[in-house]
Amino acid sequence: MEPILEIRGLVKRFGSFVANDRLNLAIRQGEIHALLGENGAGKSTLMNMLSGMLEPDEGEILYKGKPVRFGSPREAGSAGIGMVHQHFMLIPALTVAENVLLGLKQDRSPFFRFKKACAEIRELSDRFGLDVRPEAKVSDLSVGQQQRVEIIKTLFRGAEFIILDEPTAVLTPSEVKDLFRVLRTLKEQGKTIIFISHKLQEIREICDRVTVLRLGRLIGTHSLDGITPADLARMMVGRDVAAPVRKAGIVSQTNRLKVTGLHASESGVPVLKDISFRIREGEILGIAGVDGNGQRELSEVLFGLRSKDAGIIELDGEALQRQQPRSMKEKGVAYIPEDRHKEGLMLQMSVEENLIAKEYRKRRFSKGGIISRRRMRECADEQIKSFAIKTSGASVPVGRLSGGNQQKVILARELMLNPKVIVAMQPTRGMDVGAAEYVHKRLLEASEQGCSILLISTELEEVMALSDRIAVLYKGELLGTMDRESADRDRIGQLMAGIRPNASFAI
Amino acid sequence: MSEEVIVSYLASAIRLSVPLLLAALGILFMSRSGILNIGMEGMVLIGALSGVVGAYYFGSAAAGVGFAVVVTGLVGLLFGFLVITTGADQVVIGTALNLFGLGITTVFGRSLLGMGQEAVRVNGIPSLRIPLLSDIPYVGEALFDQNVLAYASYLLVPAAAFVFYKTNWGLRVRAVGENPLAADTLGVRVHRIWYICCLIGGMLAGVAGCSLSLGILNQFTENMVAGRGFIALSAVIFGKWTPLGTMGASLLFGGADALQLRFQSFGIKIPYQFMLMFPYLLTMVALAWFSGKSKQPAATAAAYKSLADRNG
Structure with missing residues (x-):
């Protein structure tokens, strides 16, 4: 399959600290690609460069075969890259429709047409099974629903390539199931998704391939067939990880x-x-x-x-x-x-x-x-x-x-x-x-x-x-x-x- | 009470509400975008002085208002530069602006316009009686026998509501006031919104100042704003950051001011200083009672450097 996005020799430094060290990565059109790594491994830095929040110091990003350089999230968004941040970028005091429409011009008109916006959002929501009411105030929504609003925001801006930063960290098990259903629908309709997580089970369930980062370096990209969670954990941490074990028994009755x-x-x-x-x-x-x-x-x-x-x-x-x-x-x-x-x-x-x-x-x-x-x-x-x-x-x-x-x-x-x-x-x-x-x-x-x-x-x-x-x-x-x-x-x-x-x- | 007394009370209540309302609307624009302007007092003072100076040198009240709007618009942009671009603390800059406003208007008031009995008097903004409407009993004369600035302030309330709730730009202002980072990730130019709101706030401060100096007294006196800039700030809070609520609060505080003047003229044997306190006391009580219950824009007084700038 053709890569939709390619990264070559990407470097980002903060002072003397190298957050991303010569990363090479190719993401295929229509896949769900996991990005795995501990805190500080450089996942967020990499994604912030893709979504225009940061600019790389060295290296290049090719999107749909062309080199791109995003100076702001607006530029990345208009190229078709959307990001759902771990800490939602929503404004709780506003309605869903207002949050989605913010920063856009409807038909170049200066007026905000609430009803028209709602209709468009509802249509999008139905198409991808997102089940979001555009008239609702964001502060009244559950966390899972708020996340779907974030997804709608990217889709509304025509995103083809969606980055989800630790999307399951804030969800209940049943909300995670809903999210995965949405992600599968998105994938069926040809969207490419990057799924950042450190939960190995979830990655195995939803993703096609996984890339592991450790301390700013890329450890490897693997297909998820034939790789065990223990392998992934070792790649991520750099050593074997023992799960904590509670010794049963010796509890006093006091x-x-x-x-x-x-x-x-x-x-x-x-x-x-x-x-x-x-x-x-x-x-x-x-x-x-x-x-x-x-x-x-x-x-x-x-x-x-x-x-x-x-x-x-x-x-x-x-x-x-x-x-x-x-x-x-x-x-x-x-x-x-x-x-x-x-x-x-x-x-x-x-x-x-x-x-x-x-x-x-x-x-x-x-x-x-x-x-x-x-x-x-x-x-x-x-x-x-x-x-x-x-x-x-x-x-x-x-x-x-x-x-x-x-x-x-x-x-x-x-x-x-x-x-x-x-x-x-x-x-x-x-x-x-x-x-x-x-x-x-x-x-x-x-x-x-x-x-x-x-x-x-x-x-x-x-x-x-x-x-x-x-x-x-x-x-x-x-x-x-x-x-x-x-x-x-x-x-x-x-x-x-x-x-x-x-x-x-x-x- | 006779009709005459009531009408004259209502008329003076509205006359005294107008400067509050204009200043409060200026604060409202800044506040909804997340900028806390406690320097409104100083801005209105500068507006009051520039209005009289303009009217004196250019020979008409209209020119005075125009001059004041230009001057305070620049002051608004200066405030914006300090708090937005350099990221200085908004409370500190606002306080400085109040002190600066008091100082500079005293100096220039004395040197350009003279002081005391010899202070320059100019032609104020004339009243404009609106036919038919002003014949409505009681409220007609109070509402529709006022000067142009009063009418402008009435119209600004629905205009502000329309801008905030029905236009894309208003949506951006509200969004920036709640979460500038989120707005930025959606391509809203946060700093530009802030500068425009500071400009609007400054210009309205100029109009507010003129409604005091050219609209009521026809001259400039030292510290003539007398805390109204702060009362306007309270009116925005009391009005829960909505244009209509702000208007209601301005009318309440203006009404209290007018009442205090009436009390003084009734000759009640209470020292007039206590009467003078009444509007301020009411402000304090209103704020203490209500401010806990209303929600200010979440990003109030937060400095923010835009993503694009961070990269550069």
Whole structure:
């Protein structure tokens, strides 16, 4: 088959850092081509060059046989290359039609013809089975629907070549199925698709060929027949990857954390409804669920960042009144927040300052309100070594570290407290295989030493691999708790979509 | 209360609302595109002075308005250059613009137009009574016996609504105010939109200034805007960033101003300084009560460097 797009010797540098090092790649007309690689492998840089967000330093891009150079997304778009970004480029306050039409001129007229736009979008939506209502406000749509709006945006601009950046990262299993159905329709109608992901199963399911990048270099392009996920993982990480394994058995019967009838609301709207669960000593309770179903609220209530309307939280048999973050910390609860940048770290401050951010008031670090920089440095050096945090020094601003290393800083800070309970919210979000493996290892170690962990994650794989018991959170309700032995993907997937089985579970 | 009192109150309420409404519409254009202009006070002051200077040197009120619009349009572009191209903090630049406006108008007001009793008086913008409409009882005389700038401000409200909601350009303005990056990836020229909105905002500030200096007092006095630039900003927030809401809020605040003047003339035994506070207090209460509930454009006061520039 004829290549629709060819890349020859493409180089992109940021300062002295080479993000893309002489890449050669040919994409065939009408295929779904996977681009696989860890964070920082250079996938996004490459795609940003194809979609006109960045310009290459060296090398050339041939599109339909002709050399092209895109100075802006507009130029790439008019050539027929569209991109669906991982973080959607949508304007929530506007309608679907307004988002799609933005930046275009309808028949060279200065007026915005809403009805005409809606009709055109509906026609496109029907043709590709996208099922999007053009009159709807984007902020009212589910994440899956928003993604389809992004796809419509590219199609509306006549895209022949569509790049999807980590499209499944934000979707539920059933939404992923819908997306794949759409992608197959697009492929049937002759569109070429680049599918960026680090989920090996998905790549095997939907893609024709795969290209692996590692540290800015192209490792290889392969047909997906006859290549195993383990091969792909090795190509991606550069070594064999062992999946985390939870040792079953040794869980004590003592309840560490017990939550009964927990309710919470956000400006009058209930966000948590009658949540009850318990975690025993050394146990990991995994909470699965699609993002936005109350996970954030649950973790915030437990750590005292949000007040509850009703319910009892007991730690080691003692009911907690009016919990606040500081008192929760004193009682031995650690918290790994969902968003490292907004909540977990003070990005401008140094690694050492971040490391002692929960302990600075202790005598160990300060006397009479004055911090001992020497002790802070000693402690930081020790943690940097023990957690293998990659940084050029303890005084480097934590914002300069990579995402994986930032998470290690948080992990080090929380584990330093020798917590009894860890509330871990998406502890490996946005991290690549190698870094995630490390976080999992440390969490498992902590639980083996008797620490109880509430693991809240939207990654079903992660929850299933680590947890002793699994519950599903759906619209603020805990739909059921099951042991790892009796948990299977389909059952959890159904619960995540709010489909309740008739049988009730023991809590 | 007699009809006369009510009509004269309504007329003065509307007269005092006009500068607020014009300035607020200027802020609205900037604000919907994501630019926070707290420097409106200074811009309106410069407009008020340039209007009188223009009218004095060119000999007509119309020329005064034209001159003011040119001057404040340039000020708007300067503000744009500082916050858009150089990416300076919008709050800092806005504050600087207020201080600059007060200083420069005081200096040039005194040197060009004289001060105190000797200050130059010019021919103001004449009232224009619209036949038939002005005969409607109560509101007729209040609404349709005003000057040209007042009528212009009435028309600008539906015009702004049309531009924002029915044209492609208006869609782009709203989109840029919410998410400039997303708009940029769709080929919207973000900086151009911002500059145009700053220009519109500046020009409307000039008209607003003239509606004070040439429309009400027929002369320039120091710091004559007296916080109306800030009240206009509140009117936009209170009006939930819509043209119609902004108009409603402007009328409310203008009405409060007129009421305060009435109170003073009734001779109630409260020091007039307290009366003077009334419109500002109302603004504060209105903002405290409502601003939590309304949504400002998501990208307000965010600096943004366009993708094309980053490459270059």
